[in-house]
Amino acid sequence: MARLTNSPRFALDPMLPQRFVVERLWRETADTFTVKLEPVDKTADFAFAPGQFNMLYVFGVGEIPISISGDPADNTALLHTTRAVGTVTKAMSRLKPGDMLGLRGPFGSNWPVLEAGGHDIVLVTGGIGLAPLRPALYAILAQREKYGKVVLLYGARTPEDILYKKELARWRAHFDLEVHVTVDRATESWRGNVGVATTLIRRAPFDPQDAVAMICGPEVMMRFTTQELLRRGVDSSRIFVSLERNMKCAIGFCGHCQFGPQFVCKDGPVFALKRVEKLLNTWEV
Amino acid sequence: MPVQLLDWEALEEFFTALKRRGFTLIGPQLQDGAIVYDQLEKPEDLPLGWQDVQDKGSYRLHQRDDEAAFGYVVGPHSWKRFLHPPSLRLWRAKRSESGFDLQEEALKDPKYAFIGVRACELSAIEIQNKVFLGGSYTDPHYRARRQGAFIVAVNCTQAGGNCFCASMGTGPKVETGFDLALTEVLAPSRHYFTVEVGSEQGAELLKEIPHQEASQQEIATAQQLVATAAGQMGRELDNSGLKEILYASYDHPRWDEIAERCLSCGNCTMVCPTCFCTTVEDVTDLSGQEAERLRHWDSCFSIDFSYIHGGSVRASGKARYRQWLTHKLASWIDQFGSSGCVGCGRCITWCPVGIDITAEATAIRNSQAVTGVKTKGTRHVQADH
Incomplete structure (x- = not known):
């Protein structure tokens, strides 16, 4: 997998953030938002690979890892979508255009978008997990002819919690992309699927012998999703998951993100299932 | 360079020579009922005649019947508190018109001379080198502190009740990673150290203080002491598989x-x-x-x-x-x-x-x-x- 570590912007101290300014910030759902950033230093580039993350710092509040959710080919927009759930994300959700943020990154491994060329693609995601997968989908759609069938299976808690709604509708209109959405709890007006994302796998149109699967969601969802994919006959070397752990440094020094021998920050967050399968099914690793 | 010999009396000049080169000496001393690492001024600050007795959940100091300066094993401190400090400011930020300005923390090279680094501790430093300097990112604070440090290692001539360096292949004899390595010998009428030179810097420093080449007899005595320690390990660990x-x-x-x-x-x-x-x-x-x-x-x-x-x-x-x-x-x-x-x-x-x-x-x-x-x-x- 290509890595974009050792970027020249870390010539000095990899713990020192770069300053970015909020260009725009908008609400996606009741508790999620997207922030669009631009660097103070206009020459700074923010090339990234789908699946990578940045450490975002809110002045005086703290710093947290957030995956990059924009289009890797668009170097005019650096997007992060997250849920306002902790001290830092809540403070971030209140930022206005022109406000400043600190940013370190990009860090970590990426989705095997290039390696998956020629194969069917299955993206399975739950909740906010769609955000780290969106760059992969952008990259795949940009070179659609290089892939076989492309399927997106997405589960949200309720119809109100569906992320990137307009975009999903647009994707759904593509004749060469299958989009299946399900919700845990339906509202009266919902006429779509009800149930967890794993239930969509059984019927999804892809060739299990050929498909490359990329999964991002809560750990329990990923556990069941991988089981379901394996049951359909997808080989564990072609299933990829993105893990989440506590992180303080993102460069392998703080020790917080360890997952067995792996550091999620630098060996992950995207892992081939083969490498983490046993630990993913072990309690409290 | 052949093994050298340094008399106890020359230790003061040794310390002075290190200070003259701008080093801050850090070494063992008695504090609050334990032997800890702190700033040293003179050889008398060393825990002369003290020994630690260690067991599971137990650490006690006892008076030895000699004046050994390095007659203890290891205390609660390790050198990591100087190379990888318990607390460190990484940077500062100040609000400005446009948001905030970031101010990098200046890298400190305190130029430490560590006196009395044991073989297991040298291995520990080596391990932290890999953590902080061996990957795609490096910790500039660790690097500055490590690069500037002068290491005076000390061979263990006795092992403690909880020691198992022999099982881990990390001791008791120091092998690499030091500037000078001492073995303390308390003969009936003489208190001396045999000295191995591990670096150019170590050899240069030794030139400034009175020393002589050690005799075969003196070298053998020192080696015997280290061999004794190897046989005294209080614990063992089977690492196979x-x-x-x-x-x-x-x-x-x-x-x-x-x-x-x-x-x-x-x-x-x-x-x-x-x-x-x-x-x-x-x-x-x-x-x-x-x-x-x-x-x-x-x-x-x-x-x-x-x-x-x-x-x-x-x-x-x-x-x-x-x-x-x-x-x-x-x-x-x-x-x-x-x-x-x-x-x-x-x-x-x-x-x-x-x-x-x-x-x-x-x-x-x-x-x-x-x-x-x-x-x-x-x-x-x-x-x-």
Whole structure:
């Protein structure tokens, strides 16, 4: 997998953030938002690979890892979508255009978008997990002819919690992309699927012998999703998951993100299932 | 360079020569009933005639019947507190018209001369070198401190009750990574050190102080003392296949038993010379105009350590002890190419309930058959970098 570590912007101290300014910030759902950033230093580039993350710092509040959710080919927009759930994300959700943020990154491994060329693609995601997968989908759609069938299976808690709604509708209109959405709890007006994302796998149109699967969601969802994919006959070397752990440094020094021998920050967050399968099914690793 | 000899009386000049070169001397001394590492001025500051007696959860100082300066083993401190300090400011930020300005923390090279670094501790420094300097990112603070340091190692001439460096292949004799290495000899009428030179810098310094070439007899006496220490290890640890055993033992019932005794206090991680985990703290002044980011030592035994939204990943004490021991003795090998344990025994000594890492690893090894855990067939959990 290509890595974009050792970027020249870390010539000095990899713990020192770069300053970015909020260009725009908008609400996606009741508790999620997207922030669009631009660097103070206009020459700074923010090339990234789908699946990578940045450490975002809110002045005086703290710093947290957030995956990059924009289009890797668009170097005019650096997007992060997250849920306002902790001290830092809540403070971030209140930022206005022109406000400043600190940013370190990009860090970590990426989705095997290039390696998956020629194969069917299955993206399975739950909740906010769609955000780290969106760059992969952008990259795949940009070179659609290089892939076989492309399927997106997405589960949200309720119809109100569906992320990137307009975009999903647009994707759904593509004749060469299958989009299946399900919700845990339906509202009266919902006429779509009800149930967890794993239930969509059984019927999804892809060739299990050929498909490359990329999964991002809560750990329990990923556990069941991988089981379901394996049951359909997808080989564990072609299933990829993105893990989440506590992180303080993102460069392998703080020790917080360890997952067995792996550091999620630098060996992950995207892992081939083969490498983490046993630990993913072990309690409290 | 052949082995040299330094008389006790020349130690003062040795210290002076180091100071003349701008070094701040750090070495062992008696403080609050323990031998700790702090700034040294003169040879008399060394813990002359003191010895530590260590056991599980126990550390006591006793008066020796000689005036040995390095007659103890290891105390609660390790050199990591100087190379990888317990607290460090990473940077400062100040509010400005456009948002905030960031101010990098100046790199400090305190030019430490470490006096009395044991073989296990040299290995620990080597291990932290790999953590902080060996990957795609490096810690500039660690690098500045490590590069500037002058290391005076001391061979152990006796082992402590919790020592097992011989099992870990890290001691008791120092092999590499020092500028000068001393072996203290207390002959009936003479107190001297044999000196091995490990670097150009060490050789240069030695030139400035009275010394002579050691005789075969003196060298043999010193070697004999180190060999004695090797045979005195208070504990042992069988490392053969230990990584595979531990990787296959995530569900071992022994973790429950340990959890009943473990207080999750984190003492073991604080005294461990290789434990490197840290957390960060963001603080602001009362006006909210200035902020800074601090880094502190952290412990995998704290409940916050693995916190992600929704709760801590390692909520139970047994998961936290399992993480520590499995990291130290197994996953460390995949991460950094060696065990994370150097056999210094600190975690055994300073555990308030006397949990012994060697005993726990042995218990898991020995009860494998009972729990049906196999040593083989676990390759899929190893990192395939």
